[in-house]
Structure formats: C-alpha cells, structure tokens
Amino acid sequence: MRLTIEGIGKDFPGVTALDSVSFEILPGETHALMGENGAGKSTLIKIITGLYRPDRGRLLVDGQPVDFTSPRDAIAAGISAVHQERNLIPRFTVGENIMIERPPTRNGVIDFDKVHAEARKFLDMIDPSIDTRTEVRHLSVAQMQIVEIAKALSLEAQVLLLDEPTASITGHEADALFAVVRRLRDEGKAIVFVSHKLEEVMAISDRVTVLRDGRIAAAGEPIANMSRGKIVSAMIGREERVAEMGTRAVDRSKTVLEARSLATSFGHKDVSFELHKGEILGLYGLVGAGRTEVARALIGDGKVTAGELRLNGQSVTIPDVPTAIRRHKLGYISEDRKAEGLILTHPIRSNIAISVWRRIASKLGLITRAAERKVADPLVAKLEVKTPSIEQAVGKLSGGNQQKVSIAKWLAAGVEILIIDEPTVGIDIKTKTAIHELIGEITRGGVSVLLISSDMPEMITLADRILVMNDFTLVGTIENSRRYETMSREIMGFIHADAEAGHAATHG
Amino acid sequence: MKWSLTHGFTMTLSVSSETRARPSWLAEQANLIGLAAIIILFWVLFTSLAPGFVSSFNLFALSRSLAVDIVIGFSTMVVLATGGMNLAIGSIGVCAVMASGFLMQTIGLPIPVALALALLLGAFLGWLNGFVIVRSGVNSFIITLASASLFLGGMLILSKAQTFNALPPEIAAFGRMRWWGFVSPLLFVAIGLGVALIILFRFTALGREILAAGANARAAELSGVPVGRAIIIAHTLSGALAASAGLMLVFRLGAAMPSIGQDWLLPSFLAPVLGGTLLAGGYVSVVGTMLGALLVTTIRSGLLVMQIGNFWLQLFLGLILLFAVMLDRYRSVYAERRSLGRKNAGRRA
Numbered sequence A: 001m002r003l004t005i006e007g008i009g010k011d012f013p014g015v016t017a018l019d020s021v022s023f024e025i026l027p028g029e030t031h032a033l034m035g036e037n038g039a040g041k042s043t044l045i046k047i048i049t050g051l052y053r054p055d056r057g058r059l060l061v062d063g064q065p066v067d068f069t070s071p072r073d074a075i076a077a078g079i080s081a082v083h084q085e086r087n088l089i090p091r092f093t094v095g096e097n098i099m100i101e102r103p104p105t106r107n108g109v110i111d112f113d114k115v116h117a118e119a120r121k122f123l124d125m126i127d128p129s130i131d132t133r134t135e136v137r138h139l140s141v142a143q144m145q146i147v148e149i150a151k152a153l154s155l156e157a158q159v160l161l162l163d164e165p166t167a168s169i170t171g172h173e174a175d176a177l178f179a180v181v182r183r184l185r186d187e188g189k190a191i192v193f194v195s196h197k198l199e200e201v202m203a204i205s206d207r208v209t210v211l212r213d214g215r216i217a218a219a220g221e222p223i224a225n226m227s228r229g230k231i232v233s234a235m236i237g238r239e240e241r242v243a244e245m246g247t248r249a250v251d252r253s254k255t256v257l258e259a260r261s262l263a264t265s266f267g268h269k270d271v272s273f274e275l276h277k278g279e280i281l282g283l284y285g286l287v288g289a290g291r292t293e294v295a296r297a298l299i300g301d302g303k304v305t306a307g308e309l310r311l312n313g314q315s316v317t318i319p320d321v322p323t324a325i326r327r328h329k330l331g332y333i334s335e336d337r338k339a340e341g342l343i344l345t346h347p348i349r350s351n352i353a354i355s356v357w358r359r360i361a362s363k364l365g366l367i368t369r370a371a372e373r374k375v376a377d378p379l380v381a382k383l384e385v386k387t388p389s390i391e392q393a394v395g396k397l398s399g400g401n402q403q404k405v406s407i408a409k410w411l412a413a414g415v416e417i418l419i420i421d422e423p424t425v426g427i428d429i430k431t432k433t434a435i436h437e438l439i440g441e442i443t444r445g446g447v448s449v450l451l452i453s454s455d456m457p458e459m460i461t462l463a464d465r466i467l468v469m470n471d472f473t474l475v476g477t478i479e480n481s482r483r484y485e486t487m488s489r490e491i492m493g494f495i496h497a498d499a500e501a502g503h504a505a506t507h508g
Numbered sequence B: 001m002k003w004s005l006t007h008g009f010t011m012t013l014s015v016s017s018e019t020r021a022r023p024s025w026l027a028e029q030a031n032l033i034g035l036a037a038i039i040i041l042f043w044v045l046f047t048s049l050a051p052g053f054v055s056s057f058n059l060f061a062l063s064r065s066l067a068v069d070i071v072i073g074f075s076t077m078v079v080l081a082t083g084g085m086n087l088a089i090g091s092i093g094v095c096a097v098m099a100s101g102f103l104m105q106t107i108g109l110p111i112p113v114a115l116a117l118a119l120l121l122g123a124f125l126g127w128l129n130g131f132v133i134v135r136s137g138v139n140s141f142i143i144t145l146a147s148a149s150l151f152l153g154g155m156l157i158l159s160k161a162q163t164f165n166a167l168p169p170e171i172a173a174f175g176r177m178r179w180w181g182f183v184s185p186l187l188f189v190a191i192g193l194g195v196a197l198i199i200l201f202r203f204t205a206l207g208r209e210i211l212a213a214g215a216n217a218r219a220a221e222l223s224g225v226p227v228g229r230a231i232i233i234a235h236t237l238s239g240a241l242a243a244s245a246g247l248m249l250v251f252r253l254g255a256a257m258p259s260i261g262q263d264w265l266l267p268s269f270l271a272p273v274l275g276g277t278l279l280a281g282g283y284v285s286v287v288g289t290m291l292g293a294l295l296v297t298t299i300r301s302g303l304l305v306m307q308i309g310n311f312w313l314q315l316f317l318g319l320i321l322l323f324a325v326m327l328d329r330y331r332s333v334y335a336e337r338r339s340l341g342r343k344n345a346g347r348r349a
Helices: A041-048 A071-076 A094-098 A112-126 A141-154 A171-186 A198-204 A228-236 A291-298 A321-326 A337-341 A348-360 A369-382 A399-413 A429-444 A456-462 A484-507 B007-019 B025-049 B056-080 B089-107 B111-136 B140-159 B169-176 B185-203 B205-215 B217-222 B227-253 B265-274 B286-305 B310-347
Strands: A003-012 A015-025 A030-034 A056-061 A064-066 A079-082 A159-163 A190-194 A207-212 A215-222 A251-264 A271-277 A280-284 A304-311 A314-316 A330-333 A417-421 A448-453 A465-470 A473-479
Touching: A003 A041, A015 A041, A015 A056, A015 A207, A030 A041, A030 A171, A030 A198, A030 A228, A041 A079, A041 A159, A041 A190, A071 A079, A079 A141, A094 A112, A094 A141, A112 A141, A112 A171, A141 A159, A141 A171, A171 A190, A171 A198, A198 A228, A207 A228, A215 A228, A228 A429, A251 A291, A251 A448, A271 A280, A271 A448, A271 A473, A280 A291, A280 A429, A280 A456, A291 A330, A291 A417, A291 A448, A321 A330, A330 A399, A337 A399, A337 B217, A348 A369, A348 A399, A348 B205, A369 A399, A399 A417, A399 A429, A429 A448, A429 A456, A448 A456, A456 A484, A465 A484, A473 A484, B025 B286, B056 B089, B056 B185, B056 B227, B056 B265, B056 B286, B089 B111, B089 B140, B089 B227, B089 B265, B111 B140, B111 B227, B169 B227, B185 B205, B185 B227, B185 B286, B205 B217, B205 B227, B217 B227, B265 B286, B265 B310, B286 B310
Parallel strands: A015 A215, A030 A190, A030 A207, A079 A159, A159 A190, A280 A448, A280 A465, A330 A417, A417 A448
Antiparallel strands: A003 A015, A003 A056, A056 A064, A207 A215, A251 A271, A251 A304, A304 A314, A465 A473
16 A cells, blocks of 8 residues: 655644645655654654645645544545554453454353454564553553554554664564564565664665655655664754764772672672762663663662762662662752643743752751752853743743753752763754753863763763673673774673573573 | 643643643743633622632631631641642641640640641641651552541551540630731741742752752652652642641631541642642742632632632532643643743654
C-alpha cells in the first residue's frame, strides 16, 4: 500500500504547524521521519492516523484520496500507529488486548479460546515467546511494544507508524525490535519510524524525511545518500556545532568523591570509582543498567548497604537528600525535569532559590522576594535563561531553559559535586550545545560532575573518563580519547563482554 | 499524596497540576474581585428582601459565625497546600472542645491554661495524622477519614457525650462581647490568624516548603526540601486551627458540646476552593479563603433571616461547592491553554 502525503498544511491559533508537506511512503520500506521538537512531526503523525484533519492538502492511499475523520477511519484504511505512550490495558491479558477491537464471540459471550488462538497467530509473526494469557502489566516495556505491533497487525495494518519506539527500552530489546521491523518490511509493509537517535535511523531506515519548522527539509531521501551531518543540517538548517569545551584543568590529585565497593538497596554490587576535582566523569550504560539508581543511592534517596562512600577523604553516610545538599554540597539533576526536577507551576525565582531558602531567611525566618532575586537574578543572567521575567512559571519555558534553571538551582546552592542525569533528553540540537558548554563551564568553576547519559556522542563530547555500567555493576573505565568510533566500540565492547559472560555463567 | 473528591477527578487534577501555570497576579485578583462581586450581590439581595439582614443583631451573629467559618477554611487550606486533605478537622475540633470543657469545668484549670492545652491537643491530633500519612505513605484522604471516626469515637467514649455547660461565665461573656455594637472580637482573632498565614506562606521557608511539597513533592524532595516534615507540620497546623475554630464555638455557645464539628466538612472545603486555593496543592490564597468563608456565612445568614429552612441551606451549599470545583477545573484548563496553547500548536510535534 502506498501512502501519499500531498501538500499537507495545518494551522493552530497563531502558528502554522505544517506547511505544504509532501512525500510518499512506499510498501516494503522503512521510512524514517525526523525533525527537532516543534518541527511538526507529531502533528503530521496525528493527521496520518486520523486524529487531526489537515487544513490544506490531502492524503492518498494507492492514489485514491482519503479523508479520515477519526483514528478508526485510518485503521480501516490500514494505517496503525504505536504511540510513545502505551495504549494497552494493564490488567487485561495479552490476547484480550490484541483482540479488544473485535473479540470473537460465541452465543453472545466472548470466546476466550478463540481470543487467544487468534492473538497467537499475530504474535507468532513477530515474537512467539510472549504468552497470550499473561496480563500485560507483567510485561516489559519492550514486550508491550511488541504486543501493540501485534495488535496493529491484527487490524491488518499495511502502514505501521512507530513513534520513538526505542525511547524507553534497552539496546538489546531495540535490536530485537529492529529485527521485527526488518521482517515486516520484507513482507511488504511500510514502516514509518520516528526517532531522535541518528545512529538508529542510519542503521535501520531505507529512506528519510526531515521536517524543519513545519516544512519539508528532505523528502524521502535514500539513506545511502545521507550522512549523519547531512541529516543534522537538514534538521537544524546548518551544520551541527560541537560544543566548545575549552581547556579544563582536572586536578587528579584531589579526589572529591570515592566509592569503595558500594552495594545498594537497588541491587548494585561492588561499585568503586573516584571522582576528581573539576572532572566530568561519565557513567554510561543502557537503560536499566542501574545508573540513575547509583545517583539516588549517593544522594541519600536510596540505601548504601555495603562498602564505603568517601567525600573529600572523609567516610560519610548520607541519610537523606537535604543532608546531601546542605552538609555535603552534593546535588542531583534528575533526567525527568518535569516530574522530579522542577516545580513547573512556581516561578523561576523560587525554583532557583528553593535550595537556599533556609540560608537566605532572615533572623526571623522570613524570606523576601528581594532576597530570592538576589540569588536568582545573577544566575538567570549568567546562564542566559531566555524568559520575559524571573517571575515566569517554569512550566512555560522551553526544555533547554528549564534545564538551565535546574542547573542554576544547584549553582545557587553552591554544590561542589553535581550528578547530572541525561542533561539533554528532549532538548533540541541547538540548545544541546549550549547545555554542554554550560556543563564545561561549571567544572571550570571547580564543580565536579558525574554525568549520566545514554547519548554516546554527548558522553564522548563531555566526559574526561567514562565508567561503563551493566546490570548494576561497573564493567569498565575508559579514558576518553574523544574519537567517536573507537570510543563507542570500546564502550559497547565492555557491555557486550559482560552480557556474554553473564549468559555463559547462567547457561554454561 | 494527591487526592481529590473522586477518581475521575484525580486524573484531571494530576494532569493539570503538571501543566498548569500558577495563576498570574492579575488572574488571581480577578478571581478575588469576582468573588467579592458575588458577595456584594448577595448582600444587596438579602438586604432588599429582608432588611433585618443588616441589623446590628444579625451583623453580630454573622461576624461570629464568619470567624468560625474562616478558621475552618484555614484548617483545610493548609493541608490543601500540600496537595492533601484533612477530613478529620471536625473531629479534631470537637476533641479540643470537649477537652477544654473538661479542663475548665471538671478540673477547674484557669481559662488560658485550659485553652492552650486544648489547642495543643488539636495540634497533637493533627501531628498524628501527618505522622501516619508520611510514615505509611497512604494518602491523606483515607488516613484522615479513618482518624476522623477514631478521634470522634474516642471523644464520645471518654466524655460519654455529656455537654459541659457549667463553664466559667467569662467564656460566654467574651462570646457575647461586641465591638462597635456589631462585631465580635472573634472575627479579629480569625483575621489575625489570616495575617499570620499570609506571612507563613509568603515569607517563611517553612511555608514555602509546604507549597513546594504540594506542587511537586518529588522535585521538592530532590531540591533538599524535607517534604515529610513539611507535610507533618501542615497537618499539625491544621489540627491547631481546627481546635481554634472549635474553641471559638465554645465562646459562642458558652458550652462545650459533643455535636460541634459535625457540619464542618462542606464549609471547610468551600471557603478555600472558592477562594482559589488549588485542590491539587502548591498554591493557596488566604484572602480568598476569607472571602470564600464570607460568601458561605452570608448565604447561611441570609437564608436564616429570610426564614428559609436548613434543608435549603444544604442544597445551596452543595450547589456552590460544585460550582467552585467547576471553577477550579476551568481555571486549570484556562491556565493550561494560556501557558501552552500557542506554543504547543507548533511544539507538540
């Protein structure tokens, strides 16, 4: 089935989200759809799947114009989507979820044997290992995605949209998913693959379409003709700029944080490393390797059950987060800015000053706006937070500016060690560079950074040394040579070697 | 910790609490001005229908019950600030009432000592709520629903539901005291508490921490705010305020009665929600709560003067709460649209 997008335009009050977008999705291809946040990808997907109607232009299926008024119309036409958020019912079984749209009945009641038999048929096409009688809530995120794909297949989808399918699954699971994608493509299905991860797109897609500011920046270019650089410049309208990190003096004679054979309540075993003064120490690992949990254990948001934590040479135990911040000058920036990092409804002023409220209170315990501004104003200026006012609610800022506010909060608190978890997740490429430079800048000011990231290029740009974590233990430490090819090979080597060893241990 | 009236509602609230921007100064004032306009409307209406509404006798009665309504509203407001609820305020209030009666009448303690101990008891019961909520991690709705019954039951067993009506005469005398012929000094006590709460939430680390905990407990925790402590203190404060409201009624009635507090729940939510305090937590309006209480008292008093029965009052208050909740929902949707709408159109991609 051929899906033609012809001159599609969509306006929202005050903004044109899409403007004369045209390209074609062909049967038997994996078609990547790329673009920065705000480029119009989601709007386009919503139009293709019948959630929005275009203001201009039309969609054609096999040359015939179609008009979708609801997602049902799109599904009936053979277009299904697996969205970022899961659309399964956790307490229903896999089979029930797959067959939910049209359950087979006998005498007016649902025939469960048939439900599972039918569901089995579709699951077998992609992953026979999932039991149709398992409740969905017991599955991993990756398995849920497989179930959603099976559900789409059961609806006889010819065009399958995968929106950021690898955002929350591990590397291995992603590999398995890609195998499924390739098989479906070879069977003649069209796969539309939306992803931010360039490496993935380069590896799996046949053609790529890039959106920029609601317009086409590259339409269905064969991936063979595209390089990483070309895609990026199509996305941002110019060449990718690598962060200027400048010279940074790392004083390796001074160890500010040392973990000695730490074990934690999260299940870490024997984690040992040293963080030096002014260093950016990378902590790389796949999603689920236990990196964020290390951070949480370090700041007292989890328990260290064995081993020793030393800060500036002193053995310490950190019972809770306030102690980590006030007594040990240890701060943590969560990967989940909205849920864990910032108070979106409160102004920039108090989001920055929150870490020092107790310190800036007067003798009577009063905090004035002026006192908060005295802390926040210079940081907002220094970090170039773009906002009309410091009283602006943080929720109204862009992701990049929100991240700057998170960093400002810790600079205000005067932390000496900052753990930064996925600093640029959900931040577009332009702002990413600014955040990278900012992280370099704060280490020049004497702050030591433990950087957690799944973004390999980011890791190699920023880190001085890289710790590699797999399955809650450290499997290697590498001095960063800043050469992407060799570094990424070495890092993945550690992870795979560990996975192999684990495999050999359990099966051999 | 987030909980609201029903399940469906919980969902909408938690969604909006993420995206909702704090109402801007002007929007907030607009809400207060709107509320004041409605109040004036009711005053004009009641005065024209029943001139007795503005008699000094009625104004005095109104000022006394207003004082109680304001403090009841505050009691719920400080817990709403944390994103939680306190359904036990009536029970805490009546426990303090009966304790004060017992201490004054049976033990014969001096009035100030008895009142202080009763307040302390209220604070302690509130602390107990907060402590159990934080320790167990169970949401405040369930815990305070249970403790409401527990406290009330305990009080009834201990007091055998006997009214203490031989209190020192100074109590009733203070309750009858009028300033300028039509204002009860109790109202000034309530206003004084309001000023203290404004200072707490606007200018102290503690108040700010309570609001931060309510707006986003996890983010506050990771920013070094002792969230558990903030929640416990908010409940302690709520308990002390509930006790204050109960004691105000003791002054008004001149007796400590076990039936006090049973009809507090509705007005306790009405006042803050009408006044713009967010059910989802993280934002309070002290002045709004006072105006909200004024509206409730006005309607109650107006219906009384017009000799319309109590049944109608219940119906009216129910309608108004529903209206206030719709308003809360509307405010969140409106704020969401304003903050995200334009940007979102392009940004959602």
